[in-house]
Amino acid sequence: MSLKYVTITTGFENYMPKDYVDLVRFGQFGKEYDIQELGTFKELVEEHPMCAGCFMAYFIRVFYASLPNPEDTIVIGTAGCARLALSQAAVPFIYGNYGDTNAVASGLKRALKIRFPDKEKDVVVVAGDGGLMDIGFGMTMHSWFRRENFTTIMVDNEVYGNTGGQESGMTRKGIQLKMAPKGKKFDKINAIELAKDAGCVYVARVAPTNPKRLAKTIKRAILAARHFGPTFIHAYTSCNIEYSIPTEKVLEDARMREKQDFSFVEWMTDEVKEYFEQIENTKKEEKQKV
């Protein structure tokens, strides 16, 4: 939980696997990379057991590459596809019971504030639509009502993909799935409006078709959560298995959904807007000086 944790003790550099030495020397710890440099630095997550063509795996890759301070971040996940890759990353990961991710994150963030009063420690929940909007709905909403300082990212694949294809609250109306043959009878939950009403200070909806915009959104959500209150990102991460999307059409599908009902939305309170303007102007000025 600090750069000390990613310093190899004297004499053991020769005994560490090369992957770890590379993580320390060429990884993201203590450095800031642009998402467009992906592939030229050692990433926090590499091998993972997710399905070929999984768009959630791509989202998670960009998510880790976008963390502002990976050495001071804890990721919380739950049952679902995302945790398969999240748990293999070189960032501390906590597996919450199904539905209680935001309750765990609330306690963890408060404990970190007490333990490290002078340092910002980021807590990020990355869970699926089932974990956050169905089974974990109550705990998600109450963490927002309490204005807890952490980021919630919903990787929405619109189905319970791990268990064979049951419909979730985020499945679109009329969609038939393997375990829901009659088709969904209700509308998709409007998660971003719920988040706004529940007290989130930064809310975004994104189909990860544009990595630069996605990275900026993730960074903003984490920075806003540090100072102002809960933040929420609703990301479309299709399940190519349950929705039978051919691997090569996954990105095409995301672009299509972006045009249909997943257009990019970014909403924030005035104070958050002011904060971003301030830090982004400072960065621009620094760049101009250079």
Add this chain to the structure above:
Amino acid sequence: MKVLIGPEGYIPKAAAMEGVQLPSQPDKGLLYGEEVDEEVAMREAARALLTRQNPTIFPGPKILWGWSPSAFEQAEAILELAKEIPNCRIIPMPDYRPKYPKIDPEAEINPNHPNLTILHNKIEACIFVGVHCHYANLSLRMIRAGTNCFTIAICGELGHEEAHATIRDADGAKIRRFKDILIEEREKLGIKWEPKLPPPNPSLPKENWETISFHDYGEYAFLLLPKKGEIITDSE
């Protein structure tokens, strides 16, 4: 109950459930599940390291990462100990995350399937040091279940009932004391050995991150970051 050298078979009962208790005093240790003076445990552990095949040290995150000054001190002491064990190897356990598809058993040990590293390298005596207690116990029981390895736990806390020999409250000084006892036992056994460091980690070199650029990915570069309007028709 005696904690015997395995293989004990699939899912042996936890030693704690069989009545094995942790050493009661800082100067006590456990040997085959029974409380003995620390020195007795150290001598038996030293003999196992000197007489059994492929002795190996498995340092854990508390030794490998510089999270506190004590980590540096213990790391130095462990390297001093490794120099004195004939034909010793160091195989690290840098963290506890699950690895998929699988680990390289010559380069690292993972607490979720430690038996892979033990069996692959034919290790018959090993030291666990700097591994957080819950993961050490998990790994030690798995090793006892599936291998014939003699396990030694050098623990900074209260010790491990799952190990065949355990030393508790270990710090740099205690590790150095163990080293001195090992040298004495080595001389008693008449083994001649010049102190030298174990061979480095054999993990294969991968990408050269000092020179790599986006263009090195050649025709596959588009898989990293698709351009606007570009449709991927090819995949791995």
